[in-house]
Amino acid sequence: MSDRIPTATPPAGETSSELECFPYSVHHADEGVCLLVRMGPYRILLDCGIEDISILKKGKRSLPADLVLCSHAHPDHAQGLFALHQAFPSLPIYASEATTQLLPLNWLGTNQIPQFCQALPWRSPVEFQDGLSAELFPAGHLPGAAAILLTYTTPQRTYSLLYTGDFFLSNSRLVEGMPLDELRRLKPDVLIIEGSYGTARHPHRRTQENQLAERINRAITQGHCVLMPTPTLGIGQEILMLLRSHHSFTGRDLDIWVDGMVAAGCDAYLKMLPQLPAPVQNFARHQPLFWDERVRPRMRKITHQQRPDIGKLPCIIITDESADLERYCQPQTGPWLILLPEKPGRLLPHPQSLPELVPQPSPLVPPTIVETYLLAQHSDGPGITQLIHNLRPQHVIFVHGSPAYLADLTGLDELQNRYHLHSPANGTIVDLPVGDTFIQPAAPETNYEGELNELGTVITITLPEAIIADPRWRVFADTGLVEARWQGEELVIRGLSQRELLNQTSDRLIASEVSCCATCKFQRGQRCLNQASPLFGFKVTPEGYCPVYERNSNEE
8 A cells, every 4th residue: 555644763772663643633622533543554544523524535545544433423523424435435434333323313414324334343353454453342431432442463563552532431321431441451552542621530420410410409499490402412311311310300290301403312322222231221121211201200302382381380401502592591481590511621601701592681581590510421630541551552642632631631740751642733643653662752852042131120031932832831831830940050940830839838738618729619620610710711729719719519
């Protein structure tokens, strides 16, 4: 095969590179994930979450890859697959059985979608080409979500690469967590891993569910209708199962309405019931998973005839995240509580900046409340590092997360000292030389020329633009504090990290009754996630404070 990703020269002491990764898109924002991996002469496309596939049509080669592997059915990993199939009908596309059943939800407006994706079994290697095989392992995240192990064997040695897709180590209502014990034996040479939440640490999954259920229960008790826009697959179905089984709602005279694409996602789950965990199948033997008007709380699809009366009594509505919410929040309905899911690595707009989202109050319409909640479908920082340490790869490639969150991960000493870390931008080739021993990457160039001016007691240091353009600058200056000291005749400047600031104040333990960022319910991964706070999205020190502080319920 003559068309290959260009290769770079491997470091001294390592074998020539048989592995490379070319990311068409790494999902730093909303562009989705699409990665091209080269293993020897073979090219494998991992996911196609880009809407515009024109970049895959460029060049003279007949096909953009030898095969395509899809990790799961969410649009940011799969929305370009149908267009890719139309452009290259002979290009084989593979996924798990459950994913092949869920994929058509990405193109509901398109007539006659062919079954273009072939199903692969779990935990059973499938050889596609001479020496090239793939094996799927459950990834948690979503029914059918797969971590993909690629293996390429030569006469000299065997090379392996594991792509996690989106993964979740913990069990959720409808999906069992990633089986870490099974993966521990793999020890791949390369790990491509999502870093959606960066280094943030989350409460236990059951704690997240209880906090959400308590907030919904409190709103219903106070006479509010609750409106929850969610993605088509995943969170909406998890919430429905939570409401069916949580003690605050069991037997309650309450209507739960499901609309649009979320309802279509529920129907798709019902058709693939054998693919769901055994406890879910057992539950379904005794009562319906979703649509049930006999058992309280009643769970119904919204029909055209019922729509005018919805919201006149306290109820819960789950609809598409892209839906026009004003069609629900009509006059003579509510008051409304709109609960939006937190999106990792992305700053959600403040409600005051969204007049199209929140209906304008009037004498007949009480003010609408907009809040966010956490019901994670991705592993947090400790889960990410736990998986890396269990797999012990030589190279770790971080994708799927904001650049700031991924920089938090690549800046961890516990990872830098053990692995080659990569966080590539779109269109950047990542060469992956694999050797018998780990060789620490060479330290980057750290000498820059700048200017120093003194005026009275003020010293101004001017740094070149090359420093600001370097992605390491975000980590260097994330606290806004630097330390300058003399080293012989040289003045050395370095940024003070959050960890150092925390260590400096560790001798003064922060009591739980103190009102500060360390005890605030919106502090996660050293960042403020309170949209009403002027610190929203920024890293915060434990001893910080803002006017909209709210105590963490776990501290009470």
